Amino acid sequence: MSAPEARRVESPTAPERGEPAARDYLDAYARMVVIREFEQTIHRLFLKGEVHGTTHLSAGQEAIPVGVCMALAPDDYASGTYRGHGHALAKGTAPEALAAEMLGRATGVCGGRAGSMNVVDLEHGLVGCFGIVGGSIAAATGAALSGKREGRVSVAFFGDGATNQAYFHECLNFAKVLELPVIFVCENNFYGEFTPMLRVTGGGEIAARAGAYGIPFEVVDGNDLWAVRAAAAGAVERARSGAGPTMLECQTYRHFGHSKSDPARYRPSEELERWLERDPLTVARRRLLAEGVSEADVEAVETEAQGEMERAAEAALAAPYPDPHERPATEFKP
């Protein structure tokens, strides 16, 4: 069966083709630093009792959402996971609005209702972050139905563990059959919660699973901003041209444990050390310098990013808690 003809609409904000300039990578690096600072700040605030419940930090995985979003237009769609702070920040959510959400404040991007695991930011095309493993895959697949009409593409971020969910298999097949403009971005950090990926992944390969559904796939160094952006740009081009979905398996590693209560003792320390040497921030910094960006310019964006996060955290800490009487909850949109 051949897929129905897509009616293509030129996106008004289609990104320029071709390799971005060094300045763009410097900006992207700055975003990665913001995400890192954000995660460290949330970690600190959690220990101080300001962040409640649980959190799943994405430190170590920053190059993936940032590299993918470099290849997107601002009005493209994305969905993320409970490990979603980086997804939101890369897609455009303001650090202050996100931090306030973590702190349960009224000024949070969801008014304090969502918390760390379920952030939604429709204004920035973030259809949602889902506490249910695999949920992001479906949300992005559906957003690609809209995207196909609008000339927008849609990205699903999810983990290696999610590729064992029915959501993954059903949605990949669905997206291929309908040739949807969706990019499946698996952040393979080699662990679910405490269980190594290889112990629960039949065949041991993730990207290749997409091949079974006729979807082009690529294994990418997820700690290399340049590699991620290039792979994403190819996938975006394919999606926008009507050639359907792509799967990118971006290999990476989380620096923290799975969630706040996990010291991650199940990971061999040599393994962690090896990955820490390939910290995506270090990799990006080195490359920027090698490409001729000056140390002073790199330091300037780092200082600026740290300052941005500090101001965001201060503002969030000063924000009021939501008052259920002031803004009564409604079950339905009136």
Added chain:
Amino acid sequence: MSAERGSSPGQLEFRVAIRDAIAEELERDPSVVFFGEDVAAEQGGVFAVTPGLAERFGADRVFDTPISELALAGAAFGAAATGMRPVIEIMFGDFMALPMDSLVNQAAKLWYVSGEQGSAPLVVRSAVGAGGRFGAMHSQSPGTWFQGIPGIKVVAPSSPGDAKGLLKAAIRDDNPVLFLEHKRLYSIKGPEPEHEVLPIGEAAVVREGRDLTIVSISKGVRDALQAADTLAGDGLDVEVVDLRSLRPLDSATVLASVARTNRLLAVEEGPRTGGWATGLLGVVSERGLHDLDDAWIVATEETPIPYSPTLEDPFLPSAETIVESVRGRLGTGVETAA
């Protein structure tokens, strides 16, 4: 039923009661197996309920699975239909939406639809309930999603002793049983159960009183007991009934209690519409109207569960909201049996 249940001191921790029940049944019956996500890891699951079981019983009996809830429940069904007694863990009750098809359309149907050829003796354990700031997708109580499904039992203990006795009964039960463990109960302690197994489907009067019956289940029972202590100071003598299972629903125990107190309050951690409390008031008005002077419900608002502490706290029933509701409803000058 002893009036001290749930309030007298004891050394059995709720999570250990559950671990012990699984271990004892694994020991006693080779057809029992236990599997789930990260349950065999060193931590023994995210709530540290099952550490040590994998080491003790080996990978044939206790094992980790991929993150595949539908496969978990479907495999449990197929294994149960062919002679095993699987106990599976669905990490959070909210994830129950994923395995629901197999539970509802396979496990719950086999016995009746097959003309009673066979049944599916499986247990689905799951951590449920709010109050931990886990947000809308990690805090729900899915018992009522299943209450209207004939063929599956829905159990939710309120004390360590009950948890152990009921879980052992669930594993020995020849039918599918959903076993819901409130997250806020895992660290509480209580006495060892008096009997090895506690029959499923029997509610318990956990505190006797003459003026008002408060019915709840799971953590709500503890809130009700605490509220009853406070209300005793007002001169109100409150009886507390622990349903212990939503299906089967022991309405006889509730009706008998209402016959003594003539007033009924049902406390549910979940929305009022379509909840078990509404159904219970329906049963009592159908069959016990002559005994009834008053009946009402304390439940949650009709929205998903919020994250922020200032939203989640007032959203949930608690001992304080129960006391407030009773005082508001009955006034201070209520005529008591004393």
